[in-house]
Amino acid sequence: MEKKERIIADLTGYATLLGESFSAKVNLLSQIIKEAHYPSVGRYKEKLLAKAISDYIPRNFDVGNGFVLFPINPDLKTIKNPDFDALNMGAHVLSRQCDIIVYDSSSFPIVFRDDDFVVVRPESVKSIVEVKGSISPKHVQSLLENCVDFGSKWRECQLFYKSHHQEVVPKPPLFALGWSIYRDTRGRPATNGSKLRKQIAEFYKNRINFKELSGFPILEKLLVYNECEISNCGWSDTIDGEFVLKQGFYTTDGRFTRFNGKGEPYRGGDRTIASLLAGIHWNLGPTFNRFFSYMEETRSNKYLNYEHCGFDFWIENDDEAVKAHNTDIPE
Numbered sequence: 001m002e003k004k005e006r007i008i009a010d011l012t013g014y015a016t017l018l019g020e021s022f023s024a025k026v027n028l029l030s031q032i033i034k035e036a037h038y039p040s041v042g043r044y045k046e047k048l049l050a051k052a053i054s055d056y057i058p059r060n061f062d063v064g065n066g067f068v069l070f071p072i073n074p075d076l077k078t079i080k081n082p083d084f085d086a087l088n089m090g091a092h093v094l095s096r097q098c099d100i101i102v103y104d105s106s107s108f109p110i111v112f113r114d115d116d117f118v119v120v121r122p123e124s125v126k127s128i129v130e131v132k133g134s135i136s137p138k139h140v141q142s143l144l145e146n147c148v149d150f151g152s153k154w155r156e157c158q159l160f161y162k163s164h165h166q167e168v169v170p171k172p173p174l175f176a177l178g179w180s181i182y183r184d185t186r187g188r189p190a191t192n193g194s195k196l197r198k199q200i201a202e203f204y205k206n207r208i209n210f211k212e213l214s215g216f217p218i219l220e221k222l223l224v225y226n227e228c229e230i231s232n233c234g235w236s237d238t239i240d241g242e243f244v245l246k247q248g249f250y251t252t253d254g255r256f257t258r259f260n261g262k263g264e265p266y267r268g269g270d271r272t273i274a275s276l277l278a279g280i281h282w283n284l285g286p287t288f289n290r291f292f293s294y295m296e297e298t299r300s301n302k303y304l305n306y307e308h309c310g311f312d313f314w315i316e317n318d319d320e321a322v323k324a325h326n327t328d329i330p331e
Contacts, residue, residue: 016256019270022048023226026179045179046131046269049273050100051302056277057284061126064096064118068095068150069111070157082328094119095150098101100129102280121263122157123169127280128217135178136190137199137226137315144219147174151216158215158330159278173220175276181224189192193251193308200230203314208314210321215330221279223272228308234322235311245322248313253306265303268314 026045054063065089074091088144101120107126128150133267151174158168191199204218222230228251235246258268281288315321324331 015271015274016269018052019226019269019273022052022273023270042131047135048101048128049131051179052273053100053277053280057102057280058211060104061284062103062105062118064101064103064113064116064120065097065099066101066112066118066120067097068101068122068128068153069093069119070095070153071160071257072153072156073160073163075221093153095144095153098128100127100128101125102127102129122154123167125172126283127172128174129276129280130174130176132176132178134180135196135222136182137181138208139178140191140196140199140222143176143222144200144207144214147217148207150174151218154331155212155214155216157236158284162330168215168329170283171215171217172315173279174217175220175279176222177276178222179273181227193224193230193254193306194310196224197230197249197251197308197310197312198230201314204314210315210318210324212330213324213325214320216325218325221276223253223276225272226270227272228252228306229254229275234326235313237324244317245315245319246313246317247315247322247325248311250311251306251308253304253309257303267304276316 022045025048026041050065052065057063072093093149101118103118103120103124105124106123110118110120110124112119130143133293152172153281154171158171160166162168169248181192184190200219200222208216208218218232220232221308230249230251233248233250237244237246249323253267254270254272256268256271257265259265315325
């Protein structure tokens with residue numbers, strides 16, 4: 001029997017082209033309209049990313065932009081009806097507008113939908129993605145404030161559910177994608193992968209009350225297209241013979257490490273789009289398969305030294321805070 005040659009698929013190359021296709025389309029539009037209407041380019045980028053996410057997730061999930069509607073405990077002092085039922089006529093608050101919402105449209109009714117604009121219930125939310133044109137310290141500060149606003153409303157809603165014997169749902173991951181690092185008129189970058197990591201870690205260290213961290217969504221990944229990825233991740237260490245848990249943000253290269261025909265490593269194409277899709281896939285349940293979602297990526301810094309690679313902690317030597325961070329049910 002004739003032996004057939006085995007075909008080896010290059011999923012990393014595929015993922016690279018997926019990311020680079022974004023740049024090609026954005027550049028086409030930018031060449032036509034230049035700076036004449038910058039908001040249109042920004043919205044186009046959001047639509048491109050939303051379309052890619054929609055194409056690569058199961059059909060029982062949808063992608064839109066809009067708001068999450070959170071039921072919360074009402075202010076009973078303002079209620080005149082003594083028979084008021086907080087479960088059926090409760091108060092509500094809206095999230096700030098979300099650029100991209102990945103939600104379960106098969107298991108939960110939609111509050112409001114008009115084309116891709118939606119208002120959804122919190123239990124249907126699987127991921128939130130914010131899209132930024134350029135990244136500067138000011139932009140990141142605004143992004144983090146939005147994340148804390150969402151996290152606070154999410155946690156308050158889940159505490160309300162818990163107190164009224166409703167099902168508490170897992171907190172969704174928060175992602176952000178920036179298309180470039182902001183540069184001043186002299187071409188100097190406003191930040192980089194190291195500074196972004198430190199800014200995010202310091203923000204959460206100083207802003208979050210660790211006692212209220214359980215069930216609190218935070219930023220899981222900030223990706224800068226074709227440049228870097230800053231990820232929230234756990235870390236274990238042994239200090240003076242004791243096992244210690246830590247939580248921090250880690251910067252890795254935003255491009256794939258590839259190898260040429262001689263086995264020599266080189267910095268390949270964008271991997272931030274593939275990484276974002278993998279993060280979203282992970283939170284969709286049993287559909288996740290690392291062999292497809294991670295696209296054979298190589299992230300080890302031992303082959304190519306990415307200058308901004310590193311780790312900054314926002315929770316150190318506080319096992320209870322780390323455990324609270326990893327808990328979906330608010331306490």
